[in-house]
Amino acid sequence: MSDATRSERPLRLAVIGIGKIARDQHLPAIAANPRFTLVAAVSRHATVDGLPNYHDIDDLLAADHALDAVSICTPPVGRASIAMAAIDAGLHVMLEKPPAATLSEIARIDTHASAAGRTLFTTWHSREAAGVAAARSWLADRKVLRMTIDWREDIRRWHPGQDWILDAGGFGVFDPGINALSIATRILPGAWTVDAADLHVPGGRMSPLVADLTMACGDIPVTAGFDFLRQGPQQWDIVVETDAGLLKLREGGSVLEIDGVVTRGADAEYPGLYAAFERLVRSGTSDVDVTPLRLVADAFLLARRHEMPAFSW
Incomplete structure (x- = not known):
């Protein structure tokens, strides 16, 4: 120590x-x-x-x-x-x-x-979003039927000129998409698998701009759509259907909606991460969760690759 x-x-x-x-x-x-x-x-x-x-x-x-x-x-x-x-x-x-x-x-x-x-x-900063802990708690007592993920944003707006994201090892659309996977695996713990993946890679680049995944958490079907070319309104939504109603995490997890009742929390993702890091150091422990990364790796292994038009900034 x-x-x-x-x-x-x-x-x-x-x-x-x-x-x-x-x-x-x-x-x-x-x-x-x-x-x-x-x-x-x-x-x-x-x-x-x-x-x-x-x-x-x-x-x-x-x-x-x-x-x-x-x-x-x-x-x-x-x-x-x-x-x-x-x-x-x-x-x-x-x-x-x-x-x-x-x-x-x-x-x-x-x-x-x-x-x-x-x-x-x-660290997985999106797990610290305001609605994530409450969503996990609410789902724990209910039978989950299916989950749908829509994570669609504009690379030119959020990562202007950052060519490394589209290079080998840059993750492409999974740079933001892994945030969704970090939330999904947090609110729905269990044995996650990737069953199929379609990756759309622009000519001359190494990493995808668009991806569609078919997954499962145990016997619960999960579909995910990731798009790095979304213009207009940006979308970071996870919808979970249960036997007791519909749960939605919107705006990257900061807005929680359960059967139409909306709760919005303050942005405290990175303050939460640093508070957690300090606690880990003081206690002499570690927190190493690679589940979201493993799902991305599985998607690359299984992927049907499709070439799309060349991308430029």
Whole structure:
């Protein structure tokens, strides 16, 4: 157990990967949490004002900031080596979703963290959306008949110019789609499988812009449609039919509707993640759930691939 864990002083943290998600979500959540002190930032292409900034993790570790932990927000390809270096330096590690580029990578990181006695936290921010916990509780006492997922957004609006998302290992439409899978597997625990998948990949790219999945949780049928080219109103909905009525999680899980009764909660996804990370570090435990990533991997394994017109920004 570290000195920080024993004394419960604020955890000294560095953020690695200063892109849109780090600026929009991680940095504000850290600034609002007195249990963390943001000590440094690492990025190849960006800096954070008021902090020491480093090009890579080797430069960060050489600076000897007496860190306790790192939060890794880089694209998934290449993330494993960063996490391993952090663990080797005795640091606790928090991973932005998806936790790694492959299942074997995250298994290796998990084994390494466990052997070193360091906390590893594979985060799924959408599970912290306001309606998710209540949806899980309501469904626990009911017979679920089927689930439908519609996750449709505009890549040009949310990820402008981020070509890595459409490269090999970039996940394509599953970059947002895995958020839906993280919610679905949270509110409906059980043995999940992918039965069929259709992936639509633009010419000259490696990852899909559109995907349709047929899945099951035990004997419960689940269908999912993911679209990265949605113009107009964006859609992040999960609908669950039960023997006792209809449950809808809308707007990415922030709005819960049960038989027409709507409850809307405040956005607290990333503050919730950092609160959870702090608890894990203090207790000397880890939280490593790869279920959403496994479903995406299965979809790629089973997929019927369809070429669609070339994509440009």
